[in-house]
Amino acid sequence: MMRRRIGRGLIYLLAIMIALWILIPIYLITITAFSPKDVIYSWPKALFPRVISLETILFFINAQYVLDSLKNSVIVALLSLALALVIGAPAGYGLARHIFPGKDVFRLTILSTRAFPIVILSIPLAVTFMQWGLYDSLISVALLHVAMALPTTILVTSSVFIGVSKELEEAAMVFGCNRLQAFVRVALPLALPGLAASAIFTFVLSWNEVFAATILTLYNRTLPARLFIQLQASPLPFRFAGGFFILIPAITFMFFIRRYLFSLWGITLR
Amino acid sequence: MRWKRFNWEPYLLLLPSTLYLILFFAWPMFQAFRLAFQADDGHLTLAYMQRMFNDVMFSKALRNTVLLITAIVPIQFILALIMALLMMERLRGSDILVYIYSIPLAISDLAAGIIWFSIFTERGYLNSLLHGLGILGKPFLFLNYQTNWPFVAIVLAEVWRATSIVFVILVAGLQSIPRDYIEAAQILGANWFQRVWRVILPLLRPSIQTALILRTILAVQVFAVVRALVGRGMTVLANEAYLWYSEYRSPHLAATYAMFILTISLATAFIYLRALRVKEEIRL
Numbered sequence: 190m191m192r193r194r195i196g197r198g199l200i201y202l203l204a205i206m207i208a209l210w211i212l213i214p215i216y217l218i219t220i221t222a223f224s225p226k227d228v229i230y231s232w233p234k235a236l237f238p239r240v241i242s243l244e245t246i247l248f249f250i251n252a253q254y255v256l257d258s259l260k261n262s263v264i265v266a267l268l269s270l271a272l273a274l275v276i277g278a279p280a281g282y283g284l285a286r287h288i289f290p291g292k293d294v295f296r297l298t299i300l301s302t303r304a305f306p307i308v309i310l311s312i313p314l315a316v317t318f319m320q321w322g323l324y325d326s327l328i329s330v331a332l333l334h335v336a337m338a339l340p341t342t343i344l345v346t347s348s349v350f351i352g353v354s355k356e357l358e359e360a361a362m363v364f365g366c367n368r369l370q371a372f373v374r375v376a377l378p379l380a381l382p383g384l385a386a387s388a389i390f391t392f393v394l395s396w397n398e399v400f401a402a403t404i405l406t407l408y409n410r411t412l413p414a415r416l417f418i419q420l421q422a423s424p425l426p427f428r429f430a431g432g433f434f435i436l437i438p439a440i441t442f443m444f445f446i447r448r449y450l451f452s453l454w455g456i457t458l459r
Numbered sequence: 460m461r462w463k464r465f466n467w468e469p470y471l472l473l474l475p476s477t478l479y480l481i482l483f484f485a486w487p488m489f490q491a492f493r494l495a496f497q498a499d500d501g502h503l504t505l506a507y508m509q510r511m512f513n514d515v516m517f518s519k520a521l522r523n524t525v526l527l528i529t530a531i532v533p534i535q536f537i538l539a540l541i542m543a544l545l546m547m548e549r550l551r552g553s554d555i556l557v558y559i560y561s562i563p564l565a566i567s568d569l570a571a572g573i574i575w576f577s578i579f580t581e582r583g584y585l586n587s588l589l590h591g592l593g594i595l596g597k598p599f600l601f602l603n604y605q606t607n608w609p610f611v612a613i614v615l616a617e618v619w620r621a622t623s624i625v626f627v628i629l630v631a632g633l634q635s636i637p638r639d640y641i642e643a644a645q646i647l648g649a650n651w652f653q654r655v656w657r658v659i660l661p662l663l664r665p666s667i668q669t670a671l672i673l674r675t676i677l678a679v680q681v682f683a684v685v686r687a688l689v690g691r692g693m694t695v696l697a698n699e700a701y702l703w704y705s706e707y708r709s710p711h712l713a714a715t716y717a718m719f720i721l722t723i724s725l726a727t728a729f730i731y732l733r734a735l736r737v738k739e740e741i742r743l
Contacts, residue, residue, distance in 0.1 A: 204545045207538075208559045214619060215562070217584050218574045232598060233587035276475045283472030295473060302484060303673060304728045308680045308697050309717040313490030314483070316710050336483040343476055397567030399683045400697065404704055413569050417683060420573075421690045425580075432573030432687075439565035447558050451631045 215436070222246055222433035226426045249430035258415035259434075261327055265402075265411055266395040268331035273338045273391045274346075278384060281346025282372075286355060302340045310336060311401040318405065325407040333405065334395040342387050345449075349383030350376065386449035389442045397439060491721075494714030507715040520694045526610070527695065528678045531617045535674060536667075538618065539625035544655065546630055557630075563623040572687025575616035579608070579688065604692030613693075616684050621677065625670040632666025633659070668735045675731070676724045696720050 217236075221229060225242040228234070249255060284296065314333055315324065323329040353376050361371040402414040410418070416431040423431075498504045511517055542560055546553060563571075578584045579601045589595040601608040636659065644658045660667075682697035694702075696716060704713035 214574045232582035233590040279472040280476035283469040287469035289469045306680045306720050306724050309491050309721045310487045312713045312717050313487040393565050399569045432570045436570040443565035
């Protein structure tokens, strides 16, 4: 009995230690971002801050180009989110509702796109976009982010629509709705939370993406791209506040989609 | 007999995605291939390939990338497995734990690099802690690239950031294992270790396969973490692709690097699929 209890205690200890391993670095960047500049340059640093100030964060926000990049990031992420959903959700719906020749091939192809590194898309697309006159535009970045997010969007929306019973739509049609009305009035409202989760996933993916955004833009940088190219040349407060800035929206959104974690990321190759 | 009308609906629904992926996924892949193997005058050539292999930085980048993968992926796998098995223990507050364990899913590689930079930098938190404990008198230069410490820092940052994806895939896999199997093993006298080794791990094989393939492919592209932590002190394959495109202005060489990254990715995926082959009978 005693041994059992000690064993249980050790398991809790381990679980909490792993949680701390994840949380402590987030805590550290947060206290750094809220320290005044002279504290950031000082040494040794206190692990519990004595002064809290907005100086560093304001310094970052007021730095040249930062607000523009922030705006660009939001635009690109919203564009990607909308495009991925408009293009991907119908395919997800099709996979969920129909059995048809070629379905397995389509599913497998979608799954296997995950085995292709994204790095390889950016370079040829940069060359192509330059020919199309789309280089250094926010649309070009969004188009690439959609290519990255689309396979996941299709698979997730498909599992969302599987969760919405087909009978409900059929019942609506019995009561006089046509095919489209049945979808819009019955299936869509029920699928909405899942679709929103998928959209947030695309938003976070686009918000975080560095490599393609850096390659595809020159002046119209997104926030991670701006931060990345200025990194080595910028003072410490700029870097730390910047890191904190791209971290926070991602974590916040994560909180809202925590119920969908496993359907978003847990898709296996089976 | 009337022919059943052909149902076009699913094909119409799939059409936009298919077109999009052809235009923005398949076509760029093909273009990358052309950039890597076709000279500007249209001739097929291996010159870019040769130039890449002969480049001084190539072998360094390859070596660093491979070393990072071999250090990062096994640690991530074991840590994620421990985290996933902890979730099977039905701890109190386990929904909070699941959320905390998955937070890093949303953290970008650049942010992770900056966060760990704040820890490992000269006036960073690690030096402060060591000073506080009386181990160090003055700051130690961890990120000096003549030592192995930058490598350690990158591995820690990547393990911190990207273990969650393995964790989530493994937990999803664990949920699909019927509890009866595990309880049956327990009744038959298998201890915890035997249950994990003989029952859970074999049944988890498809998820392990997915997690390892995905993680290795993402690790082959490791990029922003390295730049944020050590700047130009250490190079990796993706960084060379970036430099050749953005700084040396050679899309051909950049695409050659990208093709090389693709080749490694597909090769590792293939190796995992062979090594962890899932036999039909143990598939659930």
